[in-house]
Amino acid sequence: MEIKTEVNLSHWNEFILLGFSDLPNLQDILFGIFLVIYINILIGNGLIIVITKSDTVLQTPMYFFLGNFAFLEICFTSAVLPRLLYSLWTRNKTISLQDCAVQFFFFLVMAFIETLILAVMAYDRYVAICKPLYYTLIMNHKMCIQLVIASWLSVVPIVIGQTCQVFSLPFCNSNVLNHIYCEMSSLIMLTCGDTFWNEVSLYSDTVLFGFFPFLLILYSYTRIFISIHKLPTEIGRSKAFSTCSSHLIVMGLFYGSGIIAHLQIKTSHISGIEKYISLFYTSLTPLFNPLIYSLRNKDVIMAMKKLFFKLKHHEGMR
Template sequence: MEINIEVNLSHLNEFTLLGFSDHPNLQDILFGIFLVIYLNILIGNGLIIIITKSDATLQTPMYFFLGNFAFLEICYTSAVLPRMLSDLWTRNKNISLLACAVQLFFFFVLAATETLLMAVMAYDRYVAICKPLYYTLIMNHKMCIQLVIASWISGVPILIGQTYQVFSLPFCNSNVINHIYCDMSSLMMLSCGDTFWNEVSVYADTVLFGFFPFLLIISSYTRIFISIHKLPTKIGRSKAFSTCSSHLIVMGLFYGSAIIAYLQPKDSYRTGIEKILSLFYTSLTPLFNPLIYSLRNKDVIMAMKKLFSKLRVMRE
């Protein structure tokens, strides 16, 4: 009997995403909450994209990266939330093998892009503050485009191989994923095969796309703080720090929530703690990003006021 179950599951064509099905009475409430969150992510980050593209005063490398980062946040959260909203609405928890593989691939590619783009944004602030005379020469338009393209495509070939490796495993323990999306660790826990090399490659990817960009960010901001400390006036130090404080907060939210989730023991996948923690870096961080950048940046606030003024004139 056990052999038949293993054979059937090793040739499965769909998984079951548990999501929040252990709280059946909250399904409609959770749908409403996450729908509002998703719409706010789309609107907030969409506004950032519009103003960084349309306002003449924001045509600088810093806001070019910010516009790309806002677009990335929309893509990143769209890899998870629409599927989760559909599951909450229809109560259908099944996801095909192909759809699961596609979701896993895009989620991790976009997560890798996020860490790389944050490192690029930190480097931009380093050049602007530590090498201001060479800023326009180093961060020219061609260099900005190359850095953005590199951030988007660097993880693609590696994570294609990673996804293929995971879905080449035999799944015979269960087809139930106790998560809100197709997560690498959750999938490996369902396998009855040897996952040692899969786990090694996951750790290697974490170092490559998580730890190294984090080191670059820390290195950039260490040099930035040293340069700011050397400025002669308090006003100068405050102005220099204000140009990178928003990015620091966003970086802290993303890495803080991801590190806490990553350091959780494997039992957290069974108890569901990982599901709660994953909401921070898949939903709340993209939700807060536009607020952080708009409330702490006078140029963004002025650009939004001008945009809304134009919209009022068009209505009249």
């Protein structure tokens, strides 16, 4: 396939996502691996959604946010993996300008909302442990719904503006993206116009939806650890910490992989290092999250057992 370079945007309307073109002999194997990963992400996070909605024991704010987070994980990974699977299966690396813009929009929306939901989950644990007497008053059902809606409403308009801003630029340096999805910094590198304000906007949004939620999480858990340390018994401290450990692990995986990816120097776009790092937060983190929450949470394990028992009993009645 001929790669177009030094052409005006008005003369072409597609990009070439290189993906894993540097591994031509492994395309079928990679397709199988990512298909299994995607199916397991759908099943694992879908199961979390079902049990948090159906089991009466899990009708609490913590599991309400967990169900929303699982839904976001499905949407987040669905913005990347289906297109990657299509590319690996058909060997077609092209993506239209419109499809690239749609993928760009949904990826950023889901990524930013996840950071806010993680911060909300940390705040929920802070109230539960540091202000237990006021927990039901503060984290009532109406407040939980408002926090989730606010997360969506605060992100979507900004990402719409970001998408319009990026895709209004002239792409004349090249139409080749050395990535697995339409990633912002990779797109900006292909433009020939003045990208100063785009880069300012990129870093501003990263601070707004990445750094500030991270600070809120750090503040919440600092207060939580101080409160846990003051508990009189070892059993009480262990029980309090166990309710936070899963969220801490998930938060560490998400932010850790994201920070590493965005700290890469610009040459990583040429060498392709960043696209491999991005697999952690686009594939592996959504894959591990259901396992982390189910293996470290007795309530979730019991809810799953009850669900499987009901399904088995229903199947036996047929």
